[in-house]
Amino acid sequence: MRLLLVEDDLSLQANLADHLKQANYSVDVASDGEDGLFQALETAFDAAIIDVGLPKIDGISLIEQLREQGGDYPVLILTARDGWQDKVKGLDAGADDYLTKPFQVEELVARINALIRRSAGKASPIIINGPLQLNTRTLALTMNDQVVTLSSSEFKLFEYLMLHQDEVISKSTLIEHIYDQDFDLDSNVIEVFIRRLRKKLDPNNHYQLIETLRGQGYRLRSLSAE
Missing domain, CATH: 3.40.50.2300 (Response regulator)
Known part of the structure; x- marks a missing residue:
């Protein structure tokens, strides 16, 4: 943020x-x-x-x-x-x-x-998406009640996606909301962090959690509780 x-x-x-x-x-x-x-x-x-x-x-x-x-x-x-x-x-x-x-x-x-x-329409500090629970107060993320360790930048990116579930978010928008004015807008760091998040959260692509929409950006799917 x-x-x-x-x-x-x-x-x-x-x-x-x-x-x-x-x-x-x-x-x-x-x-x-x-x-x-x-x-x-x-x-x-x-x-x-x-x-x-x-x-x-x-x-x-x-x-x-x-x-x-x-x-x-x-x-x-x-x-x-x-x-x-x-x-x-x-x-x-x-x-x-x-x-x-x-x-x-x-x-x-x-x-x-x-x-x-x-x-963003979220009253609780805990944002839930299916098996995922992200605590915006403690900066903790769990999936199926198991703690998922994210870097600071990975957390910022995923927090923004969790606050905007099912919305298509462009790379430039993610950069604008996550980094300060000194960030290199031409960097491919967003793609790198998206790959890392997929690997940590959905390595087998079971949930198809983060979608890439070519030419548009990324979308975090809302998941039903299992």
């Missing part, structure tokens, strides 16, 4: 970005509202974290312009302890949730995780 973090306190920005990356998110950062708005409109993020008190363009205006121009992914705002008016304005502008500074990073991660799940 790919996040946008817009925070002008560079120390806090670095700390949050580091913790979010440890939670298996790819994170793009901006230090002012102008750059934040540019990135927010240029990239299909899975969610954004936006501080209210930003230079150049404040966080409320950023969210308003994002929503006016069609950005519909979840947004969480960061506000000062006594800034209840900012919370109301932020929610009215189109934010989905807020956190009051100071806060525990673990709560931020949990709230972002919940926002992304809900935007």
Whole structure:
């Protein structure tokens, strides 16, 4: 999952970005509202974290312009302890949730995780697909109650597919949602990870789990419980 973090306190920005990356998110950062708005409109993020008190363009205006121009992914705002008016304005502008500074990073991660799940129509942190169970909170995957070990990149890719079962997802979309702005878009790494996932999850192609649609992308099939 790919996040946008817009925070002008560079120390806090670095700390949050580091913790979010440890939670298996790819994170793009901006230090002012102008750059934040540019990135927010240029990239299909899975969610954004936006501080209210930003230079150049404040966080409320950023969210308003994002929503006016069609950005519909979840947004969480960061506000000062006594800034209840900012919370109301932020929610009215189109934010989905807020956190009051100071806060525990673990709560931020949990709230972002919940926002992304809900935007994909998943209320529980455990996503089930037939014999597969993926826990988005603990980053654990089991198949037929057996733990499947995935690398960080493999997990990111499979999590996105699990959140979008039966949808055809292009390679470029997968790259956009899984990697940050420094990733080589011409890389064949997606094909490599798809092969690894097939080998780990469906080596005999019994489930025909991940389909390749030539010229279109990939599709994770919904499986019935066995």
